[in-house]
Amino acid sequence: MEERDKIIADLGNEYKYGFTTDIETETIPRGLNEDVVRLISQKKGEPEWLTAYRLKAYNHWLTMTMPTWAHLDIPEIDYQDIIYYAAPRTKPKLNSMDEVDPELRRTFDKLGIPLEEQMALSGVAVDAVMDSVSVKTTFKEVLAEKGIIFCSISEAVRDYPELVRKYLGSVVPYADNFFTALNAAVFSDGSFCYIPKGVRCPMELSTYFRINAAGTGQFERTLIVADEGSYVSYLEGCTAPQRDENQLHAAVVEIVVLKDAEVKYSTVQNWYPGDKEGKGGIYNFVTKRGICKGDNARLSWTQVETGSAITWKYPSCILAGDNSVAEFYSVAMTNNFQQADTGTKMIHIGRNTRSRIVSKGISAGRSQNSYRGLVRVAKGAENARNYSQCDSLLIGDKCGAHTFPYMDVQNPSAVVEHEATTSKISEEQLFYCNQRGLSTEDAVGLIVNGYAKEVLSKLPMEFAVEAQKLLAISLEGSVG
Amino acid sequence: MPAKQNLLDNYLSNIDIIGEGLPVWFNARRSDAAASLNLHGLPTAKQEQYLHSNIERLVEGEWEQYFVTRRHPDPTPLLPEADAYRVELRNGRAANEALKVSAEGAIYGSLCTAACSAEYGAIVERWLDSAADMSDATTALTRMFVQDGAFIYLPAGVEMQSPIVIDSAYHTDGESEMCFAQALVVAEESARGEVIVTHRSEGAGRIVVGFTREAIVGKAADIKITELYDLQQNCSIVNNNYITQTGKSHCATMCCKTGDGYVRAAYNTALTEPEAVSDVWALYLCSGEEHCDINMAARHLAPDCRSYSLVKGVASGTAMGSFAGMVYVAQDAQRTDAQQQSRNLLLSDTARIFTQPQLEIYADDVKCTHGATVGQLDDEAIYYMRQRGLSEQQARRLQIEGFAYDVVQHCGCPNMCRYISELTAKKLEKM
Numbered sequence: 001m002e003e004r005d006k007i008i009a010d011l012g013n014e015y016k017y018g019f020t021t022d023i024e025t026e027t028i029p030r031g032l033n034e035d036v037v038r039l040i041s042q043k044k045g046e047p048e049w050l051t052a053y054r055l056k057a058y059n060h061w062l063t064m065t066m067p068t069w070a071h072l073d074i075p076e077i078d079y080q081d082i083i084y085y086a087a088p089r090t091k092p093k094l095n096s097m098d099e100v101d102p103e104l105r106r107t108f109d110k111l112g113i114p115l116e117e118q119m120a121l122s123g124v125a126v127d128a129v130m131d132s133v134s135v136k137t138t139f140k141e142v143l144a145e146k147g148i149i150f151c152s153i154s155e156a157v158r159d160y161p162e163l164v165r166k167y168l169g170s171v172v173p174y175a176d177n178f179f180t181a182l183n184a185a186v187f188s189d190g191s192f193c194y195i196p197k198g199v200r201c202p203m204e205l206s207t208y209f210r211i212n213a214a215g216t217g218q219f220e221r222t223l224i225v226a227d228e229g230s231y232v233s234y235l236e237g238c239t240a241p242q243r244d245e246n247q248l249h250a251a252v253v254e255i256v257v258l259k260d261a262e263v264k265y266s267t268v269q270n271w272y273p274g275d276k277e278g279k280g281g282i283y284n285f286v287t288k289r290g291i292c293k294g295d296n297a298r299l300s301w302t303q304v305e306t307g308s309a310i311t312w313k314y315p316s317c318i319l320a321g322d323n324s325v326a327e328f329y330s331v332a333m334t335n336n337f338q339q340a341d342t343g344t345k346m347i348h349i350g351r352n353t354r355s356r357i358v359s360k361g362i363s364a365g366r367s368q369n370s371y372r373g374l375v376r377v378a379k380g381a382e383n384a385r386n387y388s389q390c391d392s393l394l395i396g397d398k399c400g401a402h403t404f405p406y407m408d409v410q411n412p413s414a415v416v417e418h419e420a421t422t423s424k425i426s427e428e429q430l431f432y433c434n435q436r437g438l439s440t441e442d443a444v445g446l447i448v449n450g451y452a453k454e455v456l457s458k459l460p461m462e463f464a465v466e467a468q469k470l471l472a473i474s475l476e477g478s479v480g
Numbered sequence: 481m482p483a484k485q486n487l488l489d490n491y492l493s494n495i496d497i498i499g500e501g502l503p504v505w506f507n508a509r510r511s512d513a514a515a516s517l518n519l520h521g522l523p524t525a526k527q528e529q530y531l532h533s534n535i536e537r538l539v540e541g542e543w544e545q546y547f548v549t550r551r552h553p554d555p556t557p558l559l560p561e562a563d564a565y566r567v568e569l570r571n572g573r574a575a576n577e578a579l580k581v582s583a584e585g586a587i588y589g590s591l592c593t594a595a596c597s598a599e600y601g602a603i604v605e606r607w608l609d610s611a612a613d614m615s616d617a618t619t620a621l622t623r624m625f626v627q628d629g630a631f632i633y634l635p636a637g638v639e640m641q642s643p644i645v646i647d648s649a650y651h652t653d654g655e656s657e658m659c660f661a662q663a664l665v666v667a668e669e670s671a672r673g674e675v676i677v678t679h680r681s682e683g684a685g686r687i688v689v690g691f692t693r694e695a696i697v698g699k700a701a702d703i704k705i706t707e708l709y710d711l712q713q714n715c716s717i718v719n720n721n722y723i724t725q726t727g728k729s730h731c732a733t734m735c736c737k738t739g740d741g742y743v744r745a746a747y748n749t750a751l752t753e754p755e756a757v758s759d760v761w762a763l764y765l766c767s768g769e770e771h772c773d774i775n776m777a778a779r780h781l782a783p784d785c786r787s788y789s790l791v792k793g794v795a796s797g798t799a800m801g802s803f804a805g806m807v808y809v810a811q812d813a814q815r816t817d818a819q820q821q822s823r824n825l826l827l828s829d830t831a832r833i834f835t836q837p838q839l840e841i842y843a844d845d846v847k848c849t850h851g852a853t854v855g856q857l858d859d860e861a862i863y864y865m866r867q868r869g870l871s872e873q874q875a876r877r878l879q880i881e882g883f884a885y886d887v888v889q890h891c892g893c894p895n896m897c898r899y900i901s902e903l904t905a906k907k908l909e910k911m
Binding site: 397404408 | 841
């Protein structure tokens with residue numbers, strides 16, 4: 001099959017978003033010790049309790065080892081060879097868009113999402129996180145009118161210490177796992193969002209993450225608190241410049257959803273996946289967890305994962321409040337030598353809680369794609385209901401698709417279901433499309449987008465468009 | 481002293497008695513197994529495969545091990561009315577040492593005798609331990625101490641009319657005893673037959689049993705295996721089953737846990753040549769404080785194979801049932817068709833079900849599905865039956881029996897099927 005060979009040959013299309021921005025960055029020496037933790041804390045002018053928290057986390061981290069249970073082949077990481085802090089040296093003043101570093105603005109332009117256009121057209125407030133320090137926060141005033149706090153976490157620590165202190169580490173304690181301990185010790189920045197009682201956030205909140213300076217691991221910390229009866233839709237999207245050196249990303253996202261509140265968290269992740277030989281690429285070891293703390297709380301995770309060399313990520317929900325609802329929609333696409341071990345955890349504690357998991361894995365090239373999920377129904381979780389569906393699509397015969405669902409049920413009134421299928425794009429489907437004048441490549445794109453539609457449709461509009469584009473780009477050429 | 485060290489010390493100080501009268505190769509593999517156990521250690525609950533079985537705790541403490549033949553009182557006869565060939569194991573040792581030949585030409589009897597015999601020694605040497613995975617600690621533990629067991633050999637073309645029963649009974653009066661046995665079933669090309677394995681226990685003392693069964697299914701052979709765990713509460717078994725299937729062979733396994741004792745059973749099927757077909761049905765019923773842990777793996781190593789498994793569990797009281805399944809599809813195992821189903825009923829607030837159906841797939845032209853459900857009895861169905869005059873109790877019973885029957889019906893031997901149904905009904909009384 002000539003066409004197939006040709007297509008497979010240009011499978012490793014170059015990373016479109018691979019470029020470096022020349023903004024001067026201030027870094028500290030490589031390596032990690034107590035002094036580095038103190039230095040980070042000091043540079044950010046943090047209160048004493050936070051410094052103490054970081055040190056506690058650091059000391060706990062020393063006692064831990066990197067987890068090895070995931071279906072991933074992780075090269076050894078030298079944690080002493082990482083720069084744990086990088087801040088843009090010239091901190092821009094934040095009065096208007098014009099004052100933002102032109103280099104940075106060009107960066108956003110290259111990404112195809114001009115900041116001002118985004119602000120004007122879609123009404124999205126962007127908290128652009130470039131490297132570790134928040135550079136520009138927009139629409140703050142509009143949000144402030146409603147009493148919504150949306151700022152970088154360092155600002156939050158300064159301006160709303162009580163809120164941060166109350167919720168930081170309450171969902172993901174530093175001792176949770178190796179990477180959360182590391183993150184808690186060295187987190188440099190991230191976003192903080194607080195929606196007051198009964199407020200419906202009028203726009204979608206969005207943070208654009210970028211990893212910029214070479215060799216600096218990015219340790220983001222995101223904390224979202226939705227107070228009683230509030231609603232927010234939060235978007236997180238990521239792209240990164242092309243690098244040879246592997247970069248480590250160990251972020252923590254915490255979400256607290258109080259009584260009657262609803263949070264939608266959407267992610268499009270497109271970090272540098274490494275070249276077609278599997279060289280370089282970002283290691284993405286993320287801990288995301290939300291808690292439906294009050295009754296009738298709702299939390300929904302939607303993710304489209306196409307980037308990163310290695311992904312280790314399990315956005316989870318703790319359904320503590322009665323009648324709370326959690327959803328997890330995921331498309332994980334791996335190509336070339338990418339590896340992904342991703343899934344979710346649904347912990348049912350309250351009564352009448354419901355959760356739904358829809359996971360679509362797509363593996364191509366020589367990649368390995370695993371779904372790993374846990375559904376736990378605790379003793380008191382009367383009438384808990386879970387439905388999980390995990391589908392895998394294989395493109396090519398050198399890749400792997402794996403499913404590791406765990407179910408632990410301790411309440412007899414619970415109904416838990418899990419379904420999974422694994423299949424490939426059939427010759428018939430391709431033939432049908434070819435007959436109707438579609439190239440094999442377009443046909444695959446069409447079929448895959450159809451396959452992922454159930455998840456993509458859960459994304460906010462502008463994100464859905466980007467996600468579809470991303471899928472097509474990541475898929476180019478990989479025909480089975 | 482840690483349990484592992486205890487066991488190894490016991491092995492080393494009795495090494496001469498354990499291996500007495502057995503071929504050199506048999507004992508050489510025994511020391512390999514000991515080395516493997518020493519290397520890997522006893523599994524803890526931290527190991528993925530033993531997440532819900534604490535083997536270390538199971539074997540710790542003081543245990544008697546007898547390395548010489550002892551007399552045990554005869555257990556209740558098993559299915560006396562059934563027309564079957566029998567291999568009787570008493571605490572792991574064959575009650576009758578002679579090898580027998582069935583009317584159809586199958587050879588059955590003591591594993592130790594077969595290993596030592598001039599005629600079948602080579603067959604045992606070739607196939608014994610060929611399928612078992614010695615890096616698995618409990619398999620290695622059994623291999624380290626095993627002195628006897630059952631041997632069944634179906635020469636090429638043999639078609640069995642009656643089943644061969646391995647009746648493994650365990651008995652101890654007062655003391656805590658540990659015993660081990662191994663069974664080897666070899667079916668040559670185009671052989672057909674049915675093997676029934678029963679595990680029963682009697683007596684007041686505690687027993688821990690380590691059992692390993694290997695089945696080698698030759699080209700186009702068709703084997704049916706029925707395994708029953710009818711153990712008393714004071715008896716625990718760790719049973720590792722390994723099945724190797726070659727081209728166009730078929731192996732159907734049905735296992736059923738109706739007793740009160742702890743069962744940890746692993747069924748590993750390797751489909752090594754094209755067009756092999758494997759079916760596995762399992763049922764476990766756990767009441768009281770029981771614990772049952774079923775592991776099931778289907779390894780597709782060749783193209784065009786099919787595997788199907790259905791595992792049904794019912795837990796009541798404070799019982800805990802766990803199931804871990806794995807379908808592995810190797811890179812060149814194209815056109816694999818694998819299905820794995822786990823269905824569970826939870827009958828009480830304090831019971832717990834843990835299920836984990838996993839897929840590991842490296843080939844692209846495959847059809848693999850798995851499903852798992854955990855639920856309770858259907859209220860509407862109970863209401864329907866009550867409307868028609870059944871009591872609540874009867875309606876519930878009927879529904880559970882129907883749930884269990886999906887598995888029980890796959891037993892080939894009608895006598896055995898009836899026997900299992902009776903035991904199932906008796907067990908359901910307690911739930």
